[in-house]
Amino acid sequence: MKINSSNHNIVLAIVLLTCSAFLFSIMGVFIRYASYTVDNYTVVFFRNVVGVLIFIPLIFSKGIGYFKTEKLWMHSWRAIVGLTAMYGFFYAIAHLKLSNAMVFTYSSPIFIPLIAWLFLKEQVTTTMLIAAALGLIGVICVAKPDSGMFNKISAIGLSASFLAAMAFVTVRALTSTEPPERIVFYFCLIGAMLSAIPMFWMIRPYTLKELSFLIGAGLLANISQIFMSYAYKLAPAGQIGPVNYIAIIFAGTWGFLLWGETPDLSSLIGFGFIVLAIILCSPFLQKKLNT
Template sequence: MQALWMVLAAFGFASMAVCVKIASEWFNAAELVFWRGLLGMVFMWLLARRQRVSLRTQYLGMHAWRSLIGVLSLGAWFYAIAGLPLATAMTLNYMSSVWIAAFLVGGAILAWNPRAGRLTQGPLAFAVLTGFVGVLLTLRPTIDQNQVFAGVVGLLSGIVSAFAYMQVMALGRVGEPEARTVFYFAVGSALAGAVAMAILGLSRWDWNHALWLLPVGIFASIGQWCMTRAYSHGATLVVASLQYSGIVFGALFSVVLFGEEIAPMAWLGMALIVGSGIAATALRARAAPNAPAEEH
């Protein structure tokens, strides 16, 4: 049943991305981040109340830092969704596991003492290299279509998401429940979105267009709730790996709903990223078996 909840979570996040892509025709990324945060804040408050989880925290600074980098990742991802094929934007955002693995390999190399013996990060390094090859293959078609900037922003969303995830792990180590962490992230998203809206300005409001903002928050909340259920009895490798079904849903939506053509090279790149992400997740799970869920 946990595996099914994770698939439903991936479907929820992919559906949110569909709504973001449609809504981006009329609203900028700041507005999308604001509404995603506001609706998510209400949902997580209700969920925390149901679970009897207090929203008071002793680690406001850690939550603020997690929210800051999380909002940067979310805004970059929403921008990439607007400017790239949906499947490409989804895939680049799911690179966070590979980036975390890259950080681990880089840290091991910097801390390596040749006298202590040889490095033991070979499998993880191979997963990282495979992921980077996948990125090159996935981004090649976007370069041909003059979507380089959006592709770079999408790539950055995955990098920053990796930093946000490591901060989530730090909050988990000090005992912060996931509902509280996600609630403060939603609060940070709403606040940051409001500030950015004040700077960038508001789009012309049309109720027919604004209706697409509602499912952005609803599907994000559904995805978060299903992910929480999937991890409610402890993280497992199967459950963690099934989060990558979001890339599959994204590819299907990209082709069926938007009529976007995905080059064979991009399909191969996505497959390599999925494989390297699962491998990196499995290898990382040995070091942190109870790591929290990755959010989108």
């Protein structure tokens, strides 16, 4: 049976977003190790400046003209909200279980359908709302009150989640005219310039071990961003957004293997709801529900 172009694009978008989430979870491991001795401002700066350095060969090969844009204000907005979310997310990684930190940031799909509807006029289906609701239940099950759901770190994490959702939707809007490489380049460039300001006051010599974690996190983050940008170019943000939840499962696996962090029954139930939310995004299920 032939799969139509639209369904094929959604499948590919889901695969790309899953790869992005996997790389992002490994980035979380690097940031956790770096945060033992390096401050949050420096971690955020390196994540962005490494991205700028990655693009230097691309600038030479494609030429400066490839990176010219008429959407500088949108790139700037995306960089500001994304950078602010990044500060909150990296802070959560340093102070919470890795899976719980991912929960706060990757709960952004809860907000994506609403933001995409408000700003991009994308259609919000009942299935998408159900998927977002199931994802929220999963988030609450994983990040329980006794695990810090209602404290300062949680407030920072949830704020980062909302800002990340706004950044994701902005990426979706940018992909109508901008190639993914250009989107990631401007995010890194503007992010590096802004994050250099607070980092300047904390600068010091760094050990080889610290640099390896900082540079590694930057490389993984930017490759992940490229995968994510391609995914949002192929499919609506509201439809594939819940796939981001799989990063929580990846992070939980790393947390168990590296730090002995074990999920309890409530967390496992939460992961189940998260997986169910991902399944609801399946184009094949969407097609069945709409026929």
